[in-house]
Amino acid sequence: xxxxxxxxxxxxxxxxxxxxxxxxxxxxxxxxxxxxxxxxxxxxxxxxxxxxxxxxxxxxxxxxxxxxxxxxxxxxxxxxxxxxxxxxxxxxxxxxxxxxxxxxxxxxxxxxxxxxxxxxxxxxxxxxxxxxxxxxxxxxxxxxxxxxxxxxxxxxxxxxxxxxxxxxxxxxxxxxxxxxxxxxxxxxxxxxxxxxxxxxxxxxxxxxxx
Numbered sequence: 001x002x003x004x005x006x007x008x009x010x011x012x013x014x015x016x017x018x019x020x021x022x023x024x025x026x027x028x029x030x031x032x033x034x035x036x037x038x039x040x041x042x043x044x045x046x047x048x049x050x051x052x053x054x055x056x057x058x059x060x061x062x063x064x065x066x067x068x069x070x071x072x073x074x075x076x077x078x079x080x081x082x083x084x085x086x087x088x089x090x091x092x093x094x095x096x097x098x099x100x101x102x103x104x105x106x107x108x109x110x111x112x113x114x115x116x117x118x119x120x121x122x123x124x125x126x127x128x129x130x131x132x133x134x135x136x137x138x139x140x141x142x143x144x145x146x147x148x149x150x151x152x153x154x155x156x157x158x159x160x161x162x163x164x165x166x167x168x169x170x171x172x173x174x175x176x177x178x179x180x181x182x183x184x185x186x187x188x189x190x191x192x193x194x195x196x197x198x199x200x201x202x203x204x205x206x207x208x209x210x
Contacts, residue, residue, distance in 0.1 A: 001055070001080045002027040002047035004040065004072060007209045008062060012200035014113055014137050014166060016096065021066040022059055024084075029073040031100050031120045035143075037172045037206040041072040052080050056087040070098040075105045085109050104128045111135040118151060130159045139196075143170040143180055145187035152193060166196040177201045 004027040011019040025038070027047025036042060059067050067088050074081050074097055081097065085107045088095045097109040101116040104125045112133040116126055130136050138155055142148035148167045155165055167188050169180035177198060188195040204210040 001050060001052065001077045001084070002044045003050045003055070004047045005209060006050075006055070006058060008064060009210055010199070011066065011068060011096075012203075013139060013168065013196060013198055015164065016066065016111070017196070017199060019066050020064040021068045021096075022062040022064050023068045023070060024055055024059075025070050026072040026074050026077060028076050029071055029100070030076060030102060031073070031117055033117055033119075035170055035172065037201065038072070040208060044072075044076075047072075052083045052087060055084055056091060059088055059093055060091050065092070065094055066096065067093045068096045068098060069109070073100055073102075075099050075103040075107075078103070078105045081105055081107045099129075101126045101129065106132060108134065111137065113137050113139060115139045115141060116151070117141075118147065121154065123154065126155070127158055136160050137164045137166065139166050139168055141168045141170045141198075142184060145183050148184055148187055148193075149191070152191070163194055166194050168196050168198050169201075171198070171201055173205050174202055 004025045006024050008022050011021045025041055027041050028044030029042045085095050095109040096111040097107055098113040101114040102122050112129050140151040169177045171177040171180050185195050
């Protein structure tokens with residue numbers, strides 16, 4: 001796998017917010033978002049090749065029980081993703097895979113964290129994860145209440161618990177996060193939809209290795 005960085009921090013989003021975790025960030029993505037907060041990992045050639053065995057070994061040596069495979073886009077490495085999830089589970093780790101939900105990979109992670117983008121939405125893939133993954137959460141990253149509503153309407157009928165769908169600010173910086181939250185929170189309250197901060201943005205402005 002082409003890997004951009006491996007580091008320990010706390011989970012910044014979703015149901016395991018604040019959980020100490022080892023992050024394995026792959027390099028390369030199949031969706032080009034102008035607002036990407038990890039643009040440094042969008043190109044595969046920006047990473048270095050690490051084997052599944054090496055990554056599992058590093059995870060075994062790490063303190064946290066939770067391991068988050070993120071990107072970039074992990075499903076670009078379908079075979080290796082299945083292998084690393086299997087190896088991490090055998091090592092007693094709790095595995096989250098974060099994906100843009102454009103490709104379905106039956107990776108057997110404990111949690112598949114879907115972050116579909118409005119301009120690259122694949123309803124069939126999202127539905128497949130909701131039906132077949134052991135655990136799912138959906139993160140709707142929006143800049144405006146109108147955008148959040150459009151995406152919410154598309155996921156409302158899926159086989160996922162309502163409290164596992166989060167609306168989050170689309171922002172690269174702390175200041176922008178606060179500004180967008182001011183619009184999203186009233187919409188979430190009015191529609192009884194769960195709002196969530198993105199802690200890595202609020203705390204560290206999406207700095208690498210945090």
